[in-house]
Amino acid sequence: MKKNSRLSPETIAAQAAGQIDEKTGSVIPPIQMATTYARDENYERREDLIYARYGTPTCGQAENVLAKLEEAEDALFFNSGLSAAAAVLESLPAGAHIVVPENMYFGVLVWMQRQADKGYLSLDTYVPADLDSLESAMRDDTALIWVETPTNPTWAVTDIAAVSKIAKAKGALVLVDSTTAPPCTTKPLNLGADYAFHSATKYLNGHSDVLAGALSTNLIDDRWEDIGVVRKLQGTALPGFEAWLVMRGMRTLYVRWNKACENAIKIAKHFNDHPLVERVQYPGLPNDPGHAIAQKQMTGGFGGMMSILVKGSEQAARNVARNTELFLPATSLGGVESLIEHRFTIEGPDYGVAENLLRLSVGIEDADDLIADLEQAITRACG
Numbered sequence: 085m086k087k088n089s090r091l092s093p094e095t096i097a098a099q100a101a102g103q104i105d106e107k108t109g110s111v112i113p114p115i116q117m118a119t120t121y122a123r124d125e126n127y128e129r130r131e132d133l134i135y136a137r138y139g140t141p142t143c144g145q146a147e148n149v150l151a152k153l154e155e156a157e158d159a160l161f162f163n164s165g166l167s168a169a170a171a172v173l174e175s176l177p178a179g180a181h182i183v184v185p186e187n188m189y190f191g192v193l194v195w196m197q198r199q200a201d202k203g204y205l206s207l208d209t210y211v212p213a214d215l216d217s218l219e220s221a222m223r224d225d226t227a228l229i230w231v232e233t234p235t236n237p238t239w240a241v242t243d244i245a246a247v248s249k250i251a252k253a254k255g256a257l258v259l260v261d262s263t264t265a266p267p268c269t270t271k272p273l274n275l276g277a278d279y280a281f282h283s284a285t286k287y288l289n290g291h292s293d294v295l296a297g298a299l300s301t302n303l304i305d306d307r308w309e310d311i312g313v314v315r316k317l318q319g320t321a322l323p324g325f326e327a328w329l330v331m332r333g334m335r336t337l338y339v340r341w342n343k344a345c346e347n348a349i350k351i352a353k354h355f356n357d358h359p360l361v362e363r364v365q366y367p368g369l370p371n372d373p374g375h376a377i378a379q380k381q382m383t384g385g386f387g388g389m390m391s392i393l394v395k396g397s398e399q400a401a402r403n404v405a406r407n408t409e410l411f412l413p414a415t416s417l418g419g420v421e422s423l424i425e426h427r428f429t430i431e432g433p434d435y436g437v438a439e440n441l442l443r444l445s446v447g448i449e450d451a452d453d454l455i456a457d458l459e460q461a462i463t464r465a466c467g
């Protein structure tokens with residue numbers, strides 16, 4: 085792969101940015117499992133390698149691919165999404181003020197609240213997608229705006245370019261959790277964000293078999309260096325085998341994504357006017373409140389994540405998730421297999437999730453099979 089050619093991201097992904105094993109010609113780079121690296125004859129480090137907690141060559145190769153897909157100067161892979169989030173927040177001054185969506189990925193929010201309870205952070209929330217609410221949550225000393233778009237589990241779409249403008253005017257940083265809108269459809273840095281964040285456990289890897297997190301940026305400064313230092317000191321770099329699997333996963337990112345988008349829009353349209361369904365939340369539907377911004381910002385499709393609010397009780401909704409045969413009743417998202425989850429069972433009443441909401445992660449199976457499965461499950465539980 086020639087260095088300076090302007091290749092499309094599909095090509096870069098499929099060929100893992102042209103990284104092969106130079107020594108053997110192996111078209112798949114080998115996994116480097118070593119934890120330590122011998123110095124050369126001058127007692128110098130080779131390629132800056134020293135110890136696996138500081139990162140490994142395989143992790144670096146995965147980072148090369150992601151940086152190219154995000155059109156970023158640099159990227160870092162972590163051993164989970166949560167540890168990537170933790171590294172960013174640890175790089176802020178003690179007690180820094182951050183504003184976060186009131187609905188967002190549950191685990192990250194719970195972790196932030198713990199930090200705030202101990203006084204390490206000061207936290208205010210805004211209504212996702214609502215810029216007035218965001219502005220009123222901000223203070224003069226706000227250090228960071230956390231955006232998650234589309235927002236889990238309602239799939240509200242926040243205008244990244246507009247948030248970035250507000251942030252610039254007030255000197256705050258913007259981080260976009262783009263887990264459910266991978267670079268196939270949204271490149272947050274090109275829209276003005278400072279950091280793009282992913283739980284690479286989800287679409288980037290895509291096979292529900294690796295826990296990983298990623299950050300990318302064009303802001304190469306002391307803070308970015310510090311985020312790397314936190315990763316070293318906490319031992320949260322992505323290990324070799326996992327990095328190798330993520331790199332393999334990213335090779336098929338675009339085809340997986342396109343198929344999931346194609347399936348999801350069919351499912352969303354089918355259940356949008358369904359007698360046993362109150363509402364479908366999916367930014368790809370023209371009647372969805374986030375559709376106009378999604379059209380502008382999700383240029384490569386609306387993804388595989390949606391929620392179906394059924395006509396029925398909490399128990400009826402839970403029964404839908406018990407009745408499906410293809411949609412596996414499991415948490416997580418972004419894999420090739422379709423998943424269904426009754427979020428209220430997980431989050432309880434404190435986080436505003438509707439009792440009748442079922443979150444779907446639509447995979448790459450046949451769309452008609454998936455629709456038939458949901459039909460029978462909803463009819464049995466709510467009919």
Ligand SMILES: *Cc1c(COP(=O)(O)O)cnc(C)c1O
Nearest residue numbers: 164165166189261263283285296
């Ligand atoms: C899964 C997820 C996370 C957390 O990532 P882990 O890899 O589970 O640590 C953060 N944000 C979103 C949107 C997620 O889906």
